[in-house]
Amino acid sequence: MFERIRSDFWYELVNSPVTVVSAIIIAVMIIGCTFAPVFAPHTPFDPATISIMDNNMPPAWADGADPRFLLGTDLQGRDVLSAMLYGGRISLLVGIGAVALSVVIGMTVGLLAGYFGGMTDAVLMRIAEIQFAFPPILIALLFNGILKASLPADVFAQAAVPIMILAIGLAGWVQFARIVRASAMVQRGQDYVTACHAIGLPTPTIILRHITPNILGPVLVLAMLQIAVAIVTEATLSFLGLGTPLTQPSLGALIQIGSQYLFSGIWWVVIFPGIMLLVMVVAFNLVADWVRDYLNPRLR
Amino acid sequence: MTDILCKTQDLRITFPHRLGDFTAVHGFDMEVRRGEIVGLIGESGAGKSTVGNAIMGLLSHPGEVSGGRIELEGENLIDLSDAAMARLRGRRIGMIFQDPMTSLNPLMTVGDQLAESIAILQDVPMAQARQMASDRLDGVGIPDAANRMGQYPHEFSGGMRQRVVIALAMAGDPDLLIADEPTTALDVSVQKQVLDLIRSICVERSLGVILVTHDMGVIAETADRVYVMRHGKLVETGPTDQVIHRPTQQYTQDLIAAIPSITHREDRFRNPVKKTGEIDQWLLQGHKGEGTGDYVTASALTKDFATKKTSFWGKSGRFRAVDIPGLSIKRGEVLGLVGESGSGKSTLGRMMTGLVPPSSGAVSYGDHGPLADVRTRAARKALRRDVQVVFQDPYSSLNSRMRVDHILAEPIRFHGLAERGDIPRLVGALLERVGLPADAGRKFPHQFSGGQRQRICIARALSVRPRFLLCDEPTSALDVSIQADMLALLMELRRSLGLTMLFVSHDLAVVRQVSDRVAVMKQGQIVECQPAEALFDTPNHDYTRMLLATAPRATGH
Numbered sequence: 001m002f003e004r005i006r007s008d009f010w011y012e013l014v015n016s017p018v019t020v021v022s023a024i025i026i027a028v029m030i031i032g033c034t035f036a037p038v039f040a041p042h043t044p045f046d047p048a049t050i051s052i053m054d055n056n057m058p059p060a061w062a063d064g065a066d067p068r069f070l071l072g073t074d075l076q077g078r079d080v081l082s083a084m085l086y087g088g089r090i091s092l093l094v095g096i097g098a099v100a101l102s103v104v105i106g107m108t109v110g111l112l113a114g115y116f117g118g119m120t121d122a123v124l125m126r127i128a129e130i131q132f133a134f135p136p137i138l139i140a141l142l143f144n145g146i147l148k149a150s151l152p153a154d155v156f157a158q159a160a161v162p163i164m165i166l167a168i169g170l171a172g173w174v175q176f177a178r179i180v181r182a183s184a185m186v187q188r189g190q191d192y193v194t195a196c197h198a199i200g201l202p203t204p205t206i207i208l209r210h211i212t213p214n215i216l217g218p219v220l221v222l223a224m225l226q227i228a229v230a231i232v233t234e235a236t237l238s239f240l241g242l243g244t245p246l247t248q249p250s251l252g253a254l255i256q257i258g259s260q261y262l263f264s265g266i267w268w269v270v271i272f273p274g275i276m277l278l279v280m281v282v283a284f285n286l287v288a289d290w291v292r293d294y295l296n297p298r299l300r
Numbered sequence: 301m302t303d304i305l306c307k308t309q310d311l312r313i314t315f316p317h318r319l320g321d322f323t324a325v326h327g328f329d330m331e332v333r334r335g336e337i338v339g340l341i342g343e344s345g346a347g348k349s350t351v352g353n354a355i356m357g358l359l360s361h362p363g364e365v366s367g368g369r370i371e372l373e374g375e376n377l378i379d380l381s382d383a384a385m386a387r388l389r390g391r392r393i394g395m396i397f398q399d400p401m402t403s404l405n406p407l408m409t410v411g412d413q414l415a416e417s418i419a420i421l422q423d424v425p426m427a428q429a430r431q432m433a434s435d436r437l438d439g440v441g442i443p444d445a446a447n448r449m450g451q452y453p454h455e456f457s458g459g460m461r462q463r464v465v466i467a468l469a470m471a472g473d474p475d476l477l478i479a480d481e482p483t484t485a486l487d488v489s490v491q492k493q494v495l496d497l498i499r500s501i502c503v504e505r506s507l508g509v510i511l512v513t514h515d516m517g518v519i520a521e522t523a524d525r526v527y528v529m530r531h532g533k534l535v536e537t538g539p540t541d542q543v544i545h546r547p548t549q550q551y552t553q554d555l556i557a558a559i560p561s562i563t564h565r566e567d568r569f570r571n572p573v574k575k576t577g578e579i580d581q582w583l584l585q586g587h588k589g590e591g592t593g594d595y596v597t598a599s600a601l602t603k604d605f606a607t608k609k610t611s612f613w614g615k616s617g618r619f620r621a622v623d624i625p626g627l628s629i630k631r632g633e634v635l636g637l638v639g640e641s642g643s644g645k646s647t648l649g650r651m652m653t654g655l656v657p658p659s660s661g662a663v664s665y666g667d668h669g670p671l672a673d674v675r676t677r678a679a680r681k682a683l684r685r686d687v688q689v690v691f692q693d694p695y696s697s698l699n700s701r702m703r704v705d706h707i708l709a710e711p712i713r714f715h716g717l718a719e720r721g722d723i724p725r726l727v728g729a730l731l732e733r734v735g736l737p738a739d740a741g742r743k744f745p746h747q748f749s750g751g752q753r754q755r756i757c758i759a760r761a762l763s764v765r766p767r768f769l770l771c772d773e774p775t776s777a778l779d780v781s782i783q784a785d786m787l788a789l790l791m792e793l794r795r796s797l798g799l800t801m802l803f804v805s806h807d808l809a810v811v812r813q814v815s816d817r818v819a820v821m822k823q824g825q826i827v828e829c830q831p832a833e834a835l836f837d838t839p840n841h842d843y844t845r846m847l848l849a850t851a852p853r854a855t856g857h
Contacts, residue, residue: 011318191697195757197655199711199764200684209710213701 012294019290022283029280033088040082041068045247050077059268072268075261083254084273090250091277094164095231099223101169102230106176107219111207113177114184125181128174136171137233143167144242157245164243168230179222183215217295224288228281235277251277305373305508306332306355306476312367313350313359313532324350324363325532332476335506337499339523339540341513343555343779344750347532352478352512356395357385372476390421394469396498398481400461403468404453410437410464411449414471421472433467440467441497458641459490466497477502480512487640487806489850495522514779516559517852520544528552558784562809562851565832569813572792579729580796582718583765587798594628594666595768595800596652601627601661603647603824622648622658622824629768631666634794634801636815636832638808638847644824646772649804653687653770665768685715688761692773694753698745704731704756705741711763727763734759735789751782758789768800775810787813808851812836820844 013019032039043049054077060070071080109128113121131139144167148156156163187193188211196206235252237243239259244250249257251273258270313325325347332338342348353359355370357377370377372392377385389395397403405413411433418436419429430449437445440463453461462482469477479498483491499522502509511523519526519540526543528535528551536549547553560566603622622644629635629652639645650656652663654671664670668683691697698707708727712718718726728738734755745753754774761769771790775783791814794801805811811818812832819829820843828841839845 191691191693192699194650194655195689195691195697195760198653198684198687198689198761199714200681201710201714205714210699210702214699 009294013290016290018286022286022290025279025283026287029088029276029283030092033085033092036082036085036089040079040085041070042079042082044078044083044086052077056266071272074257074269075266080269080272083249084251084276087249087251087254087273088276088280090161090244090248091231091234091252091280093161094168094234094250095227097161097165098168098172098230098234099226101165102172102176102226103219103223105169105173107180107212109173109177110180111184111211114181115188115203115207115211117185117188121181124177128177132174136168136229137236139171140167140233140237141242143170144237148242157247160244160248164234164237167237168233171233172226172230175222175226176219179218180215183218184211187211187214221288221292221295224284224291228284228288231277231284232281251280303333304331305334306510307371308351308355308368309371310368311351311354311365311370313347313354313363314366315363323366323532325354327368328529328532328534330527330534330537332508332510334475334508335503336524337502337509337511337522339511339513339519339526340529341516341519341526342529343514343781345531346529348512348514348529349480350532351529352395352480352510355476355510356389356393356478357382358389358395390417390472390474392472392474393476393478394472394474396462396465396469396477396479396482398484400458400465400485401453403465404461406453409450409452410456411451414449414464414468417468417471436467436470437464440464440470440501441493442467457490458486459494462486462490462494463497466494466501470501473505474507476508476510478510478512481514482511483518484513484515488808488852489640489846491518491852492521492850498522515852516544516556516780521852528555555781558781560784560787560807560809560813562812562836562848562853565813568788569791572788572795575792575796577733579726579733582726582729583733583762583797586765587767592631595631595633596663596665596802597626597628598624598648598652598663599626599661600624601648601651601663602659603644603651603656604659620824622651624648624824624826627652627819627826627829629800629802631800632794632798633816634803634814636811636818637802637804637821638806638811638818639821640806640847642823643821645804645806645821648821649770649772649802650689652802653689653768654683655689667767681715685764686767687770688764688766688768689770689772690754690757690761690774692776694750694757694777697757698753698760700745703742703744704748707745707756708741708759708763711760715764717763717765730759730763731756733762735785751778751786754778754786755789758793762793762797766799768802769794771801771803773805774803776805776807783810790814808836808847820847 037043054066054069054073055075057066057069057073059065059072060067065072069079071084073079074083109124113124144163147163151159193206193210196210234243234250235255238250238252239256241256244253246253254273255270255277258273262270308328308330311325311328312323315322315324328351330338330351340348340351350359350363354365355377359365365378377388380388404410411430414433414436415426415429418424418432419426422429424432434446434449437449442448442460442463453464456464482498483494486494495518498509501507511519513519523540525538526540527537528543530551536543536547536552543552544556547556601622601624602620604618604620607617607619637645637649647656651658654663662670662672665683665686667686668674668679674680674683705724705727708730709723712723712726713720727741731740732738736752736755745756748756774790775786778786787810793799803811803814815832817829818832818835819826820841821827822843827843828835828839830840835844836848839848
């Protein structure tokens with residue numbers, strides 16, 4: 001009678017204006033940051049294009065502003081808006097990349113543990129639980145610290161973004177493993193899986209073709225929530241000076257730079273990246289909440 | 301007309317939806333008097349439970365009563381506020397649900413739950429309520445009630461639990477009792493006891509009872525009058541005897557005709573027309589000449605399950621779910637396997653297909669030899685092609701994320717049974733063979749009804765050209781009219797393709813219709829195994845006789 005039809009998606013979406021606004025914000029941020037070189041009015045980290053003479057310009061609407069710099073400039077005369085777009089690119093890249101890594105590790109572990117059970121399950125989940133006992137930021141710090149100590153300084157600076165993805169991704173897989181394991185255990189007991197055994201399909205086919213598509217829903221929700229968490233983790237690490245180098249600062253690094261001048265009246269250098277980080281994280285959370293409700297028909 | 305306890309008048313119930321409102325009940329009239337049991341029967345989607353829930357004021361969101369009246373002793377319940385309705389529930393109207401496990405709180409003792417309800421509903425002190433609770437439990441036939449007050453719901457059997465639920469529904473001494481499928485989750489032998497209890501409470505307390513069910517047998521044995529519903533409308537009403545034996549409406553006649561008989565095997569299931577189409581030729585390809593010997597043989601088969609440890613350091617015990625000396629099925633034979641829940645029939649069925657490894661003993665197959673000797677990958681693959689399964693639950697047995705044509709094409713491709721280019725045509729032919737449109741493959745499983753999904757499951761089992769089919773309660777989740785079609789299809793396929801079948805069911809009537817030979821299981825053992833006619837007409841074992849005696853009979857014959 002009330003069969004779910006494809007257009008339910010759009011119907012549920014337009015009935016939630018908050019979600020639509022959040023989704024648009026995410027889309028604008030992703031497009032704006034991905035194509036930062038196109039949209040940014042300046043190239044903030046190219047010493048050839050910045051002039052120390054433009055330093056500490058307030059935002060365009062304040063007294064003594066330069067209309068070339070919409071959100072003002074920092075101490076070295078870099079355009080804040082452009083720095084935010086380039087910084088947002090790094091934040092998003094680290095956030096999405098780290099979660100992608102977490103999903104791959106977490107799903108592999110979770111599927112193996114949930115499908116095979118027994119000893120495999122016991123060993124894999126004990127490892128996961130040991131890691132879960134440490135705060136993710138601590139684990140990211142640990143990975144980061146090990147790599148920083150073992151790699152030459154110039155290599156480390158160059159590979160800062162992949163290192164951040166690796167550190168945060170390795171810190172976040174446990175939640176995925178748990179949720180996938182629980183779902184896989186439920187799916188394994190379903191008759192359609194028994195039917196696959198009856199047909200004689202090999203185990204990898206059953207896991208990848210039949211079980212995996214049925215557990216993607218909760219993984220998708222968790223992934224969206226975890227992107228926000230990963231972005232914040234990256235910002236925290238960068239704020240502590242352990243993340244991206246000053247030559248390619250992320251939003252967290254920008255906030256750290258700006259925070260030093262907050263009380264000397266140069267508020268815009270820290271406030272605007274801060275707002276962008278906040279909006280980005282809240283938007284991801286709101287969209288994830290909606291996806292969770294959409295995938296759970298009982299809540300509708 | 302003062303003896304009318306509850307009545308509905310031109311009741312309309314609507315579920316608003318953005319693509320147009322769905323009217324679940326259109327203009328339904330019903331009367332319930334004190335001291336009578338009124339049956340409300342219909343197939344799934346008939347609106348029978350919706351009527352029951354509306355009387356309780358418990359319509360699920362977003363349903364609403366969009367017209368008509370519901371009267372309880374002259375008072376229109378639709379006008380009442382939610383708070384007034386809440387006061388009515390329990391005190392004036394009690395309700396019994398289908399599942400006795402989920403309608404009790406698993407973390408509270410049975411005595412506490414009942415005493416709490418009595419204390420609130422009758423406004424008596426807790427100590428007195430506890431005493432009353434103990435009496436009430438005794439009243440619903442729970443032996444040693446005073447001591448069992450302190451036990452938790454999981455320590456009760458299904459039937460005992462449903463008695464507790466009945467005592468709970470009666471806690472506020474209501475005038476009207478609504479029982480929504482009260483025995484559907486119970487075994488037949490227990491079902492009869494619970495129905496007798498409802499009957500006696502109804503008479504003793506001159507209570508009005510509305511019995512909502514899909515099972516004509518339950519109605520025939522319990523209800524005084526019956527209302528037959530279909531698509532939210534009243535089809536027919538009258539005294540139970542009259543409606544069952546002299547139905548005036550075509551729908552009621554069809555419904556009663558569709559109920560399988562427990563006393564004789566109907567000809568449509570015994571001698572279906574053999575089909576020899578192009579797809580049948582394909583399905584029979586590669587089958588070696590038919591012998592007459594046994595196709596499946598199980599010998600000294602057991603299955604143990606570990607039980608909970610008694611203490612942290614203790615060893616876990618073992619529970620023997622199946623223990624049989626031997627069982628074999630001849631080529632082309634249908635063996636029925638009957639038993640109550642927990643008898644081990646499903647476990648035995650799955651061991652016979654090799655899907656569950658036995659704890660000891662062996663299963664061997666005609667063309668393949670003992671299962672333990674099938675070691676090479678190719679031999680295993682060949683065995684898996686010959687042995688297939690149709691499950692009970694048509695919802696969980698199909699992968700909801702796969703299109704139906706992919707579901708059917710995968711086994712054909714995996715076993716290399718057809719050229720790649722031929723597969724789409726074959727999938728269409730298979731779907732048509734099981735009574736679905738050839739282009740049904742373009743849809744996803746959730747777009748089909750339960751019966752159609754079961755047909756897809758049969759098509760999937762057929763797609764590998766099997767020799768042996770395990771049917772594990774294949775019709776238990778289906779409406780009775782669809783059940784008959786499904787049995788007819790299975791019997792026709794069996795004749796056309798010469799399939800050997802193991803048919804597992806709790807429903808004796810269904811087993812009678814399809815089986816050549818029947819085995820009765822009790823607590824993991826086969827108590828009796830005979831040709832079907834002999835088993836049903838002259839059962840040897842007391843347990844078989846008890847099962848036959850307690851099975852509900854819709855038509856009395």
